[in-house]
Amino acid sequence: MKIKNAIYIESTTGADTSQSKTLPEFAFIGRSNVGKSSLINMLCNKRKLAHTSATPGKTQTVNRFMVNETWNVVDLPGYGFAKVSDKTRARLKRIIWDYIDGSENMVLLFVLIDSRHELMKVDLEFLTKLGEKGVPFAIVFTKADKNSKTALQKNTESIRNKLLEYWEELPPCFTTSSMTGEGRDEMLGYIGEILKDIHNNQTE
Ligand code: GTP
Ligand code: MG
Numbered sequence: 001m002k003i004k005n006a007i008y009i010e011s012t013t014g015a016d017t018s019q020s021k022t023l024p025e026f027a028f029i030g031r032s033n034v035g036k037s038s039l040i041n042m043l044c045n046k047r048k049l050a051h052t053s054a055t056p057g058k059t060q061t062v063n064r065f066m067v068n069e070t071w072n073v074v075d076l077p078g079y080g081f082a083k084v085s086d087k088t089r090a091r092l093k094r095i096i097w098d099y100i101d102g103s104e105n106m107v108l109l110f111v112l113i114d115s116r117h118e119l120m121k122v123d124l125e126f127l128t129k130l131g132e133k134g135v136p137f138a139i140v141f142t143k144a145d146k147n148s149k150t151a152l153q154k155n156t157e158s159i160r161n162k163l164l165e166y167w168e169e170l171p172p173c174f175t176t177s178s179m180t181g182e183g184r185d186e187m188l189g190y191i192g193e194i195l196k197d198i199h200n201n202q203t204e
Contacts, residue, residue, distance in 0.1 A: 001195075002068075003043070008063070009066050009072070010063075010064050011063045023071050023072045023105060025064075025105045026110065027076055027099065027100075028074065029078075029096065030111055030112030030123075030142070031079060031112075031122060032077075032081035033054075033055075034112045034114050036112055037059055043187060057081050057083070059078065060092060060095075061095065062075075077092045077096060080120070100135060107194055108194060110137070111140065115143055115147055115155050115159075116147055118158060119162045124166070137171055138171050138172040138173070139172070141175045142178070143179075144177040145180050
């Protein structure tokens with residue numbers, strides 16, 4: 001899929017009534033600092049679309065962007081960030097789950113996992129909750145450029161194996177780098193297929 005344009009629509013913290021919410025949405029979630037906002041910019045080919053920061057906890061609202069005037073990208077706050085007050089953590093958790101539970105247009109949630117580390121407890125807990133709720137998701141390994149080829153292979157394999165201890169089969173998995181563009185074509189191709197299915201179902 002070609003990205004013709006991507007524009008910022010709005011930042012919200014709860015229910016809202018924007019027109020743009022009627023478009024199919026692909027949302028991005030993962031631990032704080034895993035690279036959600038950077039990946040969105042890489043996919044949309046627009047460096048400053050979503051705000052990024054080396055300091056964890058940058059995204060604190062639900063940020064909506066419209067792509068090709070036909071679908072939305074949603075940048076969510078991160079989870080599992082230790083250095084915030086209990087009050088802030090509870091607020092971010094509420095914002096995340098209000099969106100996931102309440103969104104009528106979210107067709108898929110991309111769950112980002114840092115390719116440099118083992119699967120963390122917070123990731124497993126989050127994925128388990130998605131499974132229990134039947135939320136459709138795919139997994140995205142981020143920051144591939146920060147690994148050697150061997151380490152990347154080893155780490156992603158270890159995360160997959162860990163997940164297979166809990167699931168019979170894995171959801172689609174993508175390996176990406178916002179620095180090099182790795183994984184962009186694969187992710188956009190996958191999004192394009194889903195949008196095509198939605199379109200075909202609507203016109204049947
Ligand atoms: P929060 O909004 O705080 O939850 O973070 P986030 O998940 O949106 O992460 P963000 O995109 O802001 O990136 C966090 C840091 O990681 C920034 O310093 C980015 O430059 C860096 N980063 C993100 N993706 C990549 C990548 O693929 N490769 C490298 N080398 N750095 C990355
Ligand atoms: Mg962010």
